[in-house]
Amino acid sequence: MKLRRAIAFSVLGIAASSSWAQSDLGFPRKVEAGSAFSVQLPGNGQGTLYIVGPGQAIKKDVQLGEAVSFPVGALPNAGHYVAILGGGESGSSEFDVVATGKAADLSFLAKPSRLPVGMRDGISGAVYVFDNYRNLITAPMQVQFELTNPAGAAQTRSVMTRYGAAWSEFDSTAQQGKANFAANADGASSVRVIRQVPGDPCAIKMTAAPAGQKIQLTTDPLRDCSGNAVPDGTIVTFTLAYNGAESTVDVPLKRGIAEVQMPAHAGAMISVASGVVLGNQIRWER
Amino acid sequence: MIQGRLLAVFLFVATIAFVVIGTLWPVPSAAAYAGGASIVRSASTPEAAADNLGDEIKAQHWPNAYAALANKAQFSEQDFVRDLTGSDQSLESNATLNNFEVFPLHSDNDSAQVRMKFYWSTVVGTSVSTRDVKIVRDGDHWAPEWPLVKEATVPPQVIPVNYLRWDVIYRGAGDDWGAQDVEAPHVRIIDMHPVQRADGVVLLGEILNEDVVPAYVSVNATLIAKDQKPIGTEGSFDKISHLLLPKQVTPFFILFPDATLSDVGSVHMTPFSTLVPASADPVIEVDNEQITPAPDASLTGQLINQSGRVVSVAHVLGTFYNKSGQVVWVADQYVPTALLPGIAAPFNIHIPEDLAKNISTQRTVVASYTYGGAI
Numbered sequence: 001m002k003l004r005r006a007i008a009f010s011v012l013g014i015a016a017s018s019s020w021a022q023s024d025l026g027f028p029r030k031v032e033a034g035s036a037f038s039v040q041l042p043g044n045g046q047g048t049l050y051i052v053g054p055g056q057a058i059k060k061d062v063q064l065g066e067a068v069s070f071p072v073g074a075l076p077n078a079g080h081y082v083a084i085l086g087g088g089e090s091g092s093s094e095f096d097v098v099a100t101g102k103a104a105d106l107s108f109l110a111k112p113s114r115l116p117v118g119m120r121d122g123i124s125g126a127v128y129v130f131d132n133y134r135n136l137i138t139a140p141m142q143v144q145f146e147l148t149n150p151a152g153a154a155q156t157r158s159v160m161t162r163y164g165a166a167w168s169e170f171d172s173t174a175q176q177g178k179a180n181f182a183a184n185a186d187g188a189s190s191v192r193v194i195r196q197v198p199g200d201p202c203a204i205k206m207t208a209a210p211a212g213q214k215i216q217l218t219t220d221p222l223r224d225c226s227g228n229a230v231p232d233g234t235i236v237t238f239t240l241a242y243n244g245a246e247s248t249v250d251v252p253l254k255r256g257i258a259e260v261q262m263p264a265h266a267g268a269m270i271s272v273a274s275g276v277v278l279g280n281q282i283r284w285e286r
Numbered sequence: 287m288i289q290g291r292l293l294a295v296f297l298f299v300a301t302i303a304f305v306v307i308g309t310l311w312p313v314p315s316a317a318a319y320a321g322g323a324s325i326v327r328s329a330s331t332p333e334a335a336a337d338n339l340g341d342e343i344k345a346q347h348w349p350n351a352y353a354a355l356a357n358k359a360q361f362s363e364q365d366f367v368r369d370l371t372g373s374d375q376s377l378e379s380n381a382t383l384n385n386f387e388v389f390p391l392h393s394d395n396d397s398a399q400v401r402m403k404f405y406w407s408t409v410v411g412t413s414v415s416t417r418d419v420k421i422v423r424d425g426d427h428w429a430p431e432w433p434l435v436k437e438a439t440v441p442p443q444v445i446p447v448n449y450l451r452w453d454v455i456y457r458g459a460g461d462d463w464g465a466q467d468v469e470a471p472h473v474r475i476i477d478m479h480p481v482q483r484a485d486g487v488v489l490l491g492e493i494l495n496e497d498v499v500p501a502y503v504s505v506n507a508t509l510i511a512k513d514q515k516p517i518g519t520e521g522s523f524d525k526i527s528h529l530l531l532p533k534q535v536t537p538f539f540i541l542f543p544d545a546t547l548s549d550v551g552s553v554h555m556t557p558f559s560t561l562v563p564a565s566a567d568p569v570i571e572v573d574n575e576q577i578t579p580a581p582d583a584s585l586t587g588q589l590i591n592q593s594g595r596v597v598s599v600a601h602v603l604g605t606f607y608n609k610s611g612q613v614v615w616v617a618d619q620y621v622p623t624a625l626l627p628g629i630a631a632p633f634n635i636h637i638p639e640d641l642a643k644n645i646s647t648q649r650t651v652v653a654s655y656t657y658g659g660a661i
Contacts (some may be wrong), residue, residue: 098305114469192466197498200533212522233450233566235534245573248650252449252531254565260592261575267302275494275533276476 019128026081027093032100033133034076038069038142043089054079055098064089078135101139102222103186104132105156116199117226119172123147124193126167127183136164144171144184147194161185172196176228198228204236204279206272213282215240215263219272221256229256234274240284242268329354331397332421333388335428339419340386340402343370348655356422356429366424369434374624375598377413379624381406396423410524410620412598438629445594445627449566452500471501473559476535479613481548483638488541490613492556492605493528500564503530505538505557512551518542527603527617531563534652537605539616568593570600570652573630583642588630589621589652597625599659602633602650609646625654 041047043064048194051058054077062068064087075081083093107128116121121155125145126160129137143166148154150173154281159166166185172194173179202225209216217238221232236258240247242265251258262270266286320359329335335354342351352363372378376636384407391399398421406413457467479492495501497626504526525539559618575587587606591597600621608614619635637645 041303110466113466114471114497200496216535231502231532233452234498234532244576246587246648247571247573248575249569249571250531250534250651251569254449260569262571275496 012087012234013065023081023091025085025091025093027095029095029108031075031095031097033097033131033135034073034080034100036070036074037070037095038067039083040067041065041085041089042091045088047087047089050074050084051081053081053160065212073133074134078133085240097141099135099137100131100133102131103129103137103139103141103188105130105134105185106143106185106188106190108183108192109166110194113193114195114197115172115225116174117172118167118174118199119198121169123170123179123181124167125167125170125181125183125192127161127185127190128165129185131159137161137162141166141185142235146180146182146184148180148182149173150175150196174226176226198224198230199226200224201230201234201274201277204272204274204277206270206279206282208270208282208284210264210286211261213264213265215268215270216259216261217270217278218259219257222253222258222274230274232256234275238262238273239271239273240265242267242270274282294503298437310484318480320601324587326587327428332393332400332428333390335421335430335606336388336400336402336419337428339430339432339623340383340404343404344383344386344518346382349375354413355390355432356424357478359659360626361434365434365436367536372623373437374596374626376624376632377408377410377599377620381408381413383407384412395575401405403457406622407621408622410601413620413622432570438626440626440628441532447567447594449569449593451563451565451567454561466604469502471495471559472560473497473501473503473530473557475505475555477553477613478553480550481614485540486543486552487547487555488542490537490616491555492535492537492613493526493530494535495532495559498532499561500532501530501559501604502528502562503557503559504528507540507556508554509542509550510552510554511544511549514551517545517549520640523603525592525603525616527601529562529653531564531566534651535601535649536653537613537616537649541616552602568595568597568625568654568656570625570654571595572602572650572652575648575650577637577642577645577648580637580639583637583639585617585637585648585650586633587650588632589625589661590630591625591627594627595656596627597654599655600625600631600633601606601653602635603653604635605635605649605651606637606641607647607649608644613645614644616642 031207041064045060045064045066049060049062056077058146063174076092078097079097081095085091109126111124124228128141129141141161143159145168146154146156147170157168159168178198179196180193181194202220205220207218234253235250238249247262249260252259270282294610302629307414329338348367350497352366385405387403389401400419402414402419417433421428429576474494474496475493476494489507505522508519511517520540520542522540527536571590573588573590578584589600603618606615617635619633621631621633626630
């Protein structure tokens with residue numbers, strides 16, 4: 001690697017210092033990345049051709065006066081290149097290798113991977129379009145974004161890339177579940193999964209019943225304001241206040257409901273909450 | 287150069303001399319802690335008997351301490367040791383007695399009552415326990431009667447537990463840079479209030495996990511002076527329940543030592559959250575919580591482990607609110623004993639007396655740590 005770099009710099013230095021005296025080698029001004037092409041070299045006899053570009057340096061022994069061929073994939077990286085001929089005949093040429101116009105790969109950044117239902121512009125997707133040699137295609141290109149909710153309904157949006165990138169935003173749907181978020185451009189596609197999760201409980205309703213010396217407290221199944229079941233594991237806090245004392249328990253939802261047994265005290269005030277959402281209160285008179 | 291050699295020779299000779307002196311004429315307490323002779327003095331007074339007992343416990347000379355008890359026939363040495371050192375990898379199990387104090391309560395010719403205050407060094411700081419010990423006269427000396435607290439036992443049984451558990455798979459090292467990773471939990475600071483205390487500025491507040499997955503949380507804060515220069519940055523450290531299940535709220539307490547509130551122009555809060563594997567088990571009931579007013583203001587109550595696993599260490603955090611619902615103080619206590627299933631363990635959280643009169647309501651959360659388990 002170091003040797004290549006040293007060669008490249010020295011060749012560039014030679015080319016810069018003597019370019020006034022050198023003839024153009026006749027390389028095309030623009031070459032598509034990875035494509036095959038050939039160049040008719042001037043002069044006769046043996047020579048050495050150096051080609052230096054981004055991340056790449058090639059040294060090639062050539063027969064002057066004949067065509068030199070570059071096979072498919074010889075120059076895969078897009079960028080500005082310099083070709084220098086040494087030996088019996090000297091000359092140089094500068095040319096650009098450009099990305100192919102055909103999209104082969106997308107880098108698709110979808111954020112976030114998990115969000116509550118019903119969030120306006122909550123989902124964002126950004127796409128970078130690459131050719132099959134991972135060169136960014138900077139020419140404008142149509143990108144199709146498609147968000148398919150768990151019920152199968154799809155929202156689509158077409159966006160033109162600017163300097164190789166396109167982005168769009170979507171609302172999360174009202175229904176919880178996994179949504180597929182896809183981006184397509186010129187046949188290349190990429191899919192991400194967005195998990196839409198229930199929001200805060202819309203209301204919490206608790207019932208109390210005697211259970212021996214204790215009170216059995218049970219909530220109704222918890223749902224958010226879109227009707228989605230609040231997931232198991234969500235913490236529900238029961239508080240029982242009596243005679244200046246309190247008892248509290250943080251209970252995780254299990255099969256959609258939270259239940260707990262607490263000490264029975266006549267006149268106790270029982271309340272329930274989850275996060276910042278308060279539920280009903282019960283006064284226990286027995 | 288010569289002076290340096292002289293100093294080296296002097297230090298060498300002095301070291302040898304001190305080693306010889308320490309070996310031939312050791313300090314009695316040092317010899318006792320090193321496993322040498324006992325340091326007990328004549329138990330000619332109740333206080334001396336209590337001091338002797340404390341010294342033996344401090345040196346972990348369990349047979350000597352047990353032998354000195356007047357009521358040793360009522361329990362075994364093993365019971366006595368277990369009463370002091372706990373079990374189930376609780377805080378007590380890994381504690382050593384750093385210091386103790388003896389306060390005489392009353393005394394007559396044949397018996398006396400003293401209060402022994404033990405200062406234990408634990409992995410989370412000093413833990414203080416108190417025992418009222420009766421000292422009885424036995425001929426020409428006094429002997430303590432140890433107030434043994436029998437450890438509750440749980441009968442053999444099977445407790446079915448089917449609470450949720452969350453596991454996490456993160457993105458792989460070889461994934462494309464655009465590939466998704468699991469989203470960090472969404473947490474929100476729902477309250478924050480700075481107060482000036484004698485030892486500095488304290489930030490009190492609460493943080494909510496508003497996501498549907500468990501979160502490991504911590505809070506950092508930076509005080510900004512009125513000229514926009516930072517005064518300092520501190521974190522909540524252990525004055526927070528780091529593991530928050532979905533929709534769970536924890537208080538936090540951040541101390542800026544020696545800072546002055548009047549110098550503060552603004553506060554920059556940085557909540558941090560990361561997704562961690564967790565279990566919804568164990569569920570711990572906080573029962574019979576009561577606020578005792580000043581003097582000796584405190585929040586007392588008891589913890590009842592409603593699950594089947596033994597909780598090695600329980601950390602109780604109390605959040606105290608004034609009449610308008612604003613957080614006025616956050617305090618905590620590590621419970622020294624393990625929480626056995628269904629067995630109540632008391633806690634007592636001290637409240638500063640000047641704040642006690644402002645407290646109208648409180649909320650308690652419990653963070654639990656199980657030996658050999660995750661957070």
